[in-house]
Amino acid sequence: MCGIIGYVGEREMAPLLINGLKKLEYRGYDSYGFCIKDGDRFHVLKKKGRISEDESPLKKIQGNFGIAHTRWATHGKPTEINSHPHFDCKKEISIVHNGIIENAEQLRKMLEKEKHVFVSETDSEVIAHLIEKFYVNSLEMAVKKAISLLDGSFALAIICKNEDCILAVKRGSPLVLGVGKNENFIASDVVPIIEYTKKIIYLKDEEIAKITKEGIEIKNSKGKIIDKKIAEIKWNIKQAEKGKFKHFMIKEIFEQPEVIKNVLRGRIKDNKIKLTLDINFKKINRIILTACGTSWHSCLIAKTLIEKYAQIPVEVDYASEFRYRNPLVSKNDLLIAVSQSGETADTLAAIREGKKKGAKTLGIINVVGSTISREVDSGIYLYSGPETGVASTKAFTSQIMALFLFALYARQEKKCKIDPRLINEIKKLPEKIEESLGEVKKIKSIAKKFVDSSNFLYFGRGINYPVALEGALKLKEISYIHAEGYPAAEMKHGPIALIDGNMPSVFIATHSKTFSKLISNIEEVKARGGKIISIVNKEDKIARKCSDFAINVPRTIEDLSAIVNVIPLQLLSYFIADMRGLDVDKPRNLAKSVTVE
Ligand code: F6R
Numbered sequence: 001m002c003g004i005i006g007y008v009g010e011r012e013m014a015p016l017l018i019n020g021l022k023k024l025e026y027r028g029y030d031s032y033g034f035c036i037k038d039g040d041r042f043h044v045l046k047k048k049g050r051i052s053e054d055e056s057p058l059k060k061i062q063g064n065f066g067i068a069h070t071r072w073a074t075h076g077k078p079t080e081i082n083s084h085p086h087f088d089c090k091k092e093i094s095i096v097h098n099g100i101i102e103n104a105e106q107l108r109k110m111l112e113k114e115k116h117v118f119v120s121e122t123d124s125e126v127i128a129h130l131i132e133k134f135y136v137n138s139l140e141m142a143v144k145k146a147i148s149l150l151d152g153s154f155a156l157a158i159i160c161k162n163e164d165c166i167l168a169v170k171r172g173s174p175l176v177l178g179v180g181k182n183e184n185f186i187a188s189d190v191v192p193i194i195e196y197t198k199k200i201i202y203l204k205d206e207e208i209a210k211i212t213k214e215g216i217e218i219k220n221s222k223g224k225i226i227d228k229k230i231a232e233i234k235w236n237i238k239q240a241e242k243g244k245f246k247h248f249m250i251k252e253i254f255e256q257p258e259v260i261k262n263v264l265r266g267r268i269k270d271n272k273i274k275l276t277l278d279i280n281f282k283k284i285n286r287i288i289l290t291a292c293g294t295s296w297h298s299c300l301i302a303k304t305l306i307e308k309y310a311q312i313p314v315e316v317d318y319a320s321e322f323r324y325r326n327p328l329v330s331k332n333d334l335l336i337a338v339s340q341s342g343e344t345a346d347t348l349a350a351i352r353e354g355k356k357k358g359a360k361t362l363g364i365i366n367v368v369g370s371t372i373s374r375e376v377d378s379g380i381y382l383y384s385g386p387e388t389g390v391a392s393t394k395a396f397t398s399q400i401m402a403l404f405l406f407a408l409y410a411r412q413e414k415k416c417k418i419d420p421r422l423i424n425e426i427k428k429l430p431e432k433i434e435e436s437l438g439e440v441k442k443i444k445s446i447a448k449k450f451v452d453s454s455n456f457l458y459f460g461r462g463i464n465y466p467v468a469l470e471g472a473l474k475l476k477e478i479s480y481i482h483a484e485g486y487p488a489a490e491m492k493h494g495p496i497a498l499i500d501g502n503m504p505s506v507f508i509a510t511h512s513k514t515f516s517k518l519i520s521n522i523e524e525v526k527a528r529g530g531k532i533i534s535i536v537n538k539e540d541k542i543a544r545k546c547s548d549f550a551i552n553v554p555r556t557i558e559d560l561s562a563i564v565n566v567i568p569l570q571l572l573s574y575f576i577a578d579m580r581g582l583d584v585d586k587p588r589n590l591a592k593s594v595t596v597e
Contacts, residue, residue, distance in 0.1 A: 002084075002098040003027040004175070005192050006067040006157040006166045008213050009183020014061045017068040020192030021051045023240065026388055026585075026592035027098075027188060028072020031083035034058060035094040036066035040161050042094060046083040050586070067157040067166060067186075069096035072591040075104065076121030086125040088132030089116055092161040093139075095131070097124035098188055099153035099173040107149060127156065139163050140208060144223075147171070147206075153345065157186050168209040174343050174371055174593075177201040177209055177216055179230055184211045189343075189367065189593075190233055191240055191386055198233040202369050231369055240386045247584045249389030249478070253570050254437060257430040259394045260563070262383040263401045264426065271420050273409040277378045279360060281413040284334045287312050288327075288359070290319045290350045291338040292594065294392040294473060295399060298338050298364075300466035301562050302403035308559070309418075310410035319350035329357035336362045338403070340387055340395035341593040342370025351375055364402050366395050380406060389585045390592045391478050393570045396470060397433070397563045401426075404560070425557050429564070432554045436567035439551050443568055446533060446549050447575030450504050456481055457495060458569075459488040460508035461518055467508050467562045471569035478587045479577040488521040489514075499530040506572075508565050509534040509543035512558045522546050533572075535565050 003024025007016055013036050021032055033046035043061045051070065069084035076082040085094040101107070104123030107130065112118070116129045130146035131139070139160045147154070153172030159165075168175055168186045178185030178193040178200060185193040186209075190200055203209055206221035207228075220226050245251035267274050287306055289299035296318055303314040317327070319337070323346060329335070335354035339347045342365040351361050351372060363376035366384050373379050382398040404426070408418050450456075456475055460468035469485035476483045486495050488507065499505070505525050509518055519542055522532055526546055534547035537555040544550040551568045577584045 002072050003070040003188045003192075004067070004096045004098050004155060004157050004186065005188070006096075006168065006186035006211070007183070008065045008166055008211055009180060010064060010213070011183065013063045013066050014058045017066060018051060018058055020187065021068050021070045023192040024070050024188055025050060026390055028070055028591040029586055030071045030073045030078030031080065032068070032070045033083040033085050033096075034061065034066060034068040035085040035159065036061050036063035037159055037161070038063035042091065042161065044085065044094075046080050046085075048078060048080050048083065065159070065164070065166070067094065067096045067159055074100055075123040082120045082122050084124060086120060086122065086128045088128045090132065093128050093131050093135065093158065094160070095124065095128045095156055095158045097127060098155045099171075101126060101150055101154065102152035103150070123152075127154070131158065135160070139165070139167055140210065143167050143169060143208065155188060164212060166211045168203060168211060169207070170203050171205045172345070175203045176369075177203060177211065179216060182213055184213065184216055186211060194233055194236070194240065200231045200233055200369065201228045202231065202374065233368070235385055240388065247389065247574070247578070249391055249393060249574055249584050252387055252389050252394045253567070253574065255385070256394050256397050256567065257433045257437075259382075259384045259398050260401055260430050260433060263398045264405070265383070267405055268423060268426070271418060271423055273405055273412055273418070275380060275405065275409045277362065277380075277409065279334060279362065279378065279413075281310075281312075281410055283332055284312060284360070285330075285332040287314045287334045287336060288322070288329070288354065289314060289316045289336045289338065290322050290347060292319050292344050292346055294396050294470060295338040295340060295347070297466040297470045297473070298396055298399035298403060300469070301400050301463055302407065304463050305404055305407040305559060306410065309407040310414065312410060317350070319344065319346040323349040323353050327353070329354055329359045331358035331360075333359040334362060335359040336364060337372055337376065338364040338399055339372050340366045340382075340392055340399070342367045342372040343593050345594060348372050348375070364399055364406070366398070388592070390587055390590050391474055391573070391584075397566065400563050401429070422557070425560060429556070429560060432556055432564050433567055435554045436564050437571075439553070439568055440571060443551060443571045444575045446551070447572055447579060451576055451579045453481060453502070453504055455498070455503055456483040457498065457503060457505045458483060458485040459491060459505060459518075459521060460485070461488045461514045462512055463558060463562050464508040464510070464512065464565055467566050467569065468506070470566055471506060471573070474570055474573040475576065477590060478573055478584050479580055479582060480588070481576065488518050491521055491524065496524065496528070499525050499528040501529045501531070504531045504533060506569065507532060507534045507543070507547070509540070509547070510537050510553060510561050510565055511540070511555055512561070519543060519546065535568055
C-alpha cells in the first residue's frame with residue numbers, strides 16, 4: 001500500500017505535496033514524510049501519524065522539486081525513523097517506496113558487510129543503499145542495477161543531490177505520471193494530481209521515467225526511449241471531495257442512486273444489453289469469480305445471477321487462495337476479477353495465474369487505467385467516480401449491477417430471451433435506492449440504541465446471505481465491533497448459542513422464496529431473548545411484527561434485492577462508527593488499496 005507523490009515545476013512545493021498526501025491517505029496513514037530538493041540541499045521532514053494532524057512545519061520548507069510518501073506499515077513499526085523517504089549513507093539519494101521487498105533481509109546483510117549503515121527497520125531502506133552502491137555518475141544506471149537485485153514489488157520515486165530530475169520505476173505496484181506545462185508529476189494514482197492535470201501516463205513494469213520540469217523521458221527495460229500514450233482523465237476534482245457531507249463514506253452511500261445510473265448508462269437499449277466483450281460464450285464451460293473483501297461478496301451474489309441467467313457453472317474464490325492453490329484452469333474457463341481499485345495485489349496475481357493457465361480474463365473495475373484493467377482481455381468499468389472512504393459502499397452496489405448486466409449479456413449471447421419485466425425493474429433501481437436512503441433518520445435512532453454493543457450477528461438467505469456478510473464487514477471495519485454474517489439456516493448449527501439479551505441480530509427479511517423459513521429463524525432468536533433489527537419491505541407485516549426494530553426498503557425482485565437491502569446496513573454501520581467518535585473514512589490498520597500481499 002502506501003502513497004507516493006513527486007513534483008517538479010514552478011509551484012510552491014510544500015502545499016502541493018501536503019494536499020497530495022492527504023488525498024493519498026486512503027492508501028495508508030501510519031506516518032508520512034517529504035524530501036524537497038532546494039539547489040544541492042535536501043529539506044527533509046518525517047513524522048509519525050497522519051499528515052492532517054500536524055502540517056505547520058512543512059509550510060516553511062522552500063523548493064520546487066521533491067518527493068513525499070504516506071505509509072501503511074509492513075516492515076517495521078509506524079515510527080518517524082521508519083517513515084519515508086529513506087536515504088543512503090551520505091544522505092545524497094532519497095527514495096520513497098510503495099510495495100514489499102521480499103529479499104530485503106539478504107540485501108541488508110550483504111550491504112552491511114560492505115559497511116552500509118542502516119537506520120530503520122524497513123525493507124525500503126535497502127533500495128537507497130543499493131542505489132548508492134552502484135552510483136558512479138548516473139542515477140539512472142544505478143537505479144537499473146539496484147532494481148535488478150530486488151525481489152518483490154515496488155513503485156519508486158527517487159531523487160539525488162547531483163541530478164535535477166526525479167526517477168520513477170515500478171514492478172507490481174502502481175505508478176502514474178502527470179503531464180503538465182512546465183511541470184510534471186508522479187503519483188500512486190491520479191487522485192492527488194487531477195486538480196493540476198488530466199493528462200496521465202500509466203507506467204508499465206520495468207519502464208524507467210526521468211521526470212524534469214521540461215518533460216518526461218521513458219525508457220523500456222532494454223534502455224530504448226519509448227513513446228507512451230497520454231490518457232485523458234474524464235472525472236473532476238469535485239467528485240473526489242466531500243462537499244457538504246461529514247465523511248466520504250456517507251457521501252458515497254448517498255451517491256448510489258447516481259452510481260447505478262452511471263453503470264447502466266448506454267448499456268441497455270431496446271431490451272438488449274450493450275457490452276463490448278471479446279468473449280465467445282459457446283467456448284466457455286465455467287466461470288471463476290475472484291476478488292477480496294467486499295468485492296468477494298459481490299462475486300458471491302454474482303454466482304447466483306450468472307448460474308441462473310447465463311446457465312454457466314460458476315466458482316467463487318478468494319484471490320489470495322486462488323493464486324497459491326495451483327487451481328485447475330483451462331482455456332475454456334473465463335476468470336473474472338472484481339476490484340474497485342484495480343490494484344489489489346492478490347486479485348492481480350490471481351488474474352496473472354489464470355492467464356498463465358490459458359483462461360480468458362475479464363475485469364469488473366472502477367478505477368480507469370488501473371493495473372488489472374490493463375491486464376485483462378476485456379472489462380466492464382463501473383464509472384462510479386473515486387471511492388475514497390476505506391469502507392467500500394458505492395463500489396459494492398455498482399459491482400453487483402455490472403455483474404448482473406454481464407449475466408444478462410451472457411444469456412443474450414447464448415440466444416436466450418431476457419424478460420422485459422426484469423429490465424423494467426432494473427431501471428427502477430435508482431429510485432428504490434433513494435427510498436432506502438429515506439430511512440436515514442430511523443436508522444440513526446437505531447444506531448444510537450446499539451452504539452455500545454460489543455457483538456452483532458447478521459443473517460440472510462440466498463442472494464441476501466452475502467449481504468449479511470457485507471453488513472457484518474462494514475460494521476467491524478469501521479466501528480471495531482465484532483460482527484459475523486451467516487446464512488440464516490446455519491444459525492441452529494452453532495451461532496444460536498451466542499444469542500442472549502446483549503446480542504443484536506440483524507435479519508435481511510425482505511420478500512424471497514425462503515421468507516417463511518427466515519421468519520422461523522427470527523422467532524428462534526426472539527425466543528432466546530435476542531434483540532432483532534430487520535430489513536423489511538414497506539408493505540410487510542409479518543417480519544415487522546416479530547422484530548424489535550424494522551427498517552423499510554422498497555420491494556424489488558429477489559435477484560435485485562441485494563442492491564436495495566445493503567443500503568440500510570451501510571448506514572447503520574456508518575452511524576454507529578460515527579457515534580463512537582471513530583475516524584469513519586480511515587479506520588485503524590486499514591488502507592483503501594491493498595497493493596501488498
Ligand atoms: C471493505 C473493503 C475491502 C475491499 C478489498 C478489495 O469495505 O473495501 O474489503 O473490498 O480490499 O479491494 P478492491 O475492490 O479494490 O480490489
